[in-house]
Amino acid sequence: MTPLSSSKDLPKLAAVDRRLALAFGALILFMMLAxxxxxxxxxxxxxxxxxxxxxxxxxxxxxxxxxxISFSGKHHSRLLLEEIKAAQPSILYLxxxxxxxxxxxxxxxxxxxxQIDAKELPLIxxxxxxxxxxxxxxAQLDGVPIREVSIAYRGGYDNAVxxxxxxxxxxxxxxxxxxxxxxxxxxLVIGLLLLGILVTxxxxxxxxxxxxxxxRTLGHEQALLRTLISTLPDLVWVKDANGVYLACNRRxxxxxxxxxxxxxxxxxFDFVARELAVSFR
Numbered sequence: 001m002t003p004l005s006s007s008k009d010l011p012k013l014a015a016v017d018r019r020l021a022l023a024f025g026a027l028i029l030f031m032m033l034a035x036x037x038x039x040x041x042x043x044x045x046x047x048x049x050x051x052x053x054x055x056x057x058x059x060x061x062x063x064x065x066x067x068x069i070s071f072s073g074k075h076h077s078r079l080l081l082e083e084i085k086a087a088q089p090s091i092l093y094l095x096x097x098x099x100x101x102x103x104x105x106x107x108x109x110x111x112x113x114x115q116i117d118a119k120e121l122p123l124i125x126x127x128x129x130x131x132x133x134x135x136x137x138x139a140q141l142d143g144v145p146i147r148e149v150s151i152a153y154r155g156g157y158d159n160a161v162x163x164x165x166x167x168x169x170x171x172x173x174x175x176x177x178x179x180x181x182x183x184x185x186x187x188l189v190i191g192l193l194l195l196g197i198l199v200t201x202x203x204x205x206x207x208x209x210x211x212x213x214x215x216r217t218l219g220h221e222q223a224l225l226r227t228l229i230s231t232l233p234d235l236v237w238v239k240d241a242n243g244v245y246l247a248c249n250r251r252x253x254x255x256x257x258x259x260x261x262x263x264x265x266x267x268x269f270d271f272v273a274r275e276l277a278v279s280f281r
């Protein structure tokens with residue numbers, strides 16, 4: 001007869017507490033990650049749209065400012081771009097590019113009069129042709145992430161599109177802010193997760209205390225019953241409704257000449273003749 005031993009079953013109950021705490025922690029983690037992912041995507045999209053709007057507004061203001069001095073010639077346009085670049089550290093470059101890809105004015109004087117890369121011409125063509133008032137793209141400049149905004153530059157008496165003003169705005173600080181925010185959220189999630197696991201474990205231990213006490217009591221009572229049955233000089237055994245042995249004492253083991261582990265789970269048909277087994281049934 002196998003008793004419910006406190007020495008064996010109490011650690012199992014403690015393991016249940018740990019598994020419950022970990023399961024609850026996993027549920028918290030899944031829910032928090034789902035909320036943070038959805039919220040993060042929404043916030044990132046909102047920030048991206050706001051960045052695009054501000055970049056477009058900045059570019060439009062600069063384009064209007066440059067257009068006002070277009071009648072003064074290239075020299076003044078070039079000087080203005082250099083001044084804007086010097087006054088705004090987040091603007092990495094400004095340049096006016098005509099329809100053939102020649103840089104008419106650049107915030108870096110060394111770039112004036114040069115031809116842009118042929119791969120960049122398709123990017124400014126929609127603006128030159130009036131298909132799009134503005135185009136944006138993300139790129140890298142000496143390892144720095146930038147947002148390049150291309151906007152129509154108008155000039156002349158008819159205010160026609162004569163070239164494209166391109167502005168390269170650094171996004172390094174923006175990405176650093178996002179990275180810092182991501183690390184903060186990650187640490188917050190880890191802290192809340194650990195707190196949730198700890199609280200769940202403590203609650204489980206508290207409400208599981210009566211169960212553990214009951215296990216100790218049952219284990220003690222079954223150990224006494226086991227000792228009593230084992231020391232009885234008579235044959236003692238327990239069967240289920242199908243005649244399968246569930247328990248027996250030492251006297252019964254000696255009678256069958258087999259240990260309890262070889263008796264439990266079997267029937268009389270495994271030990272005696274069929275006629276005798278039938279009569280026992």
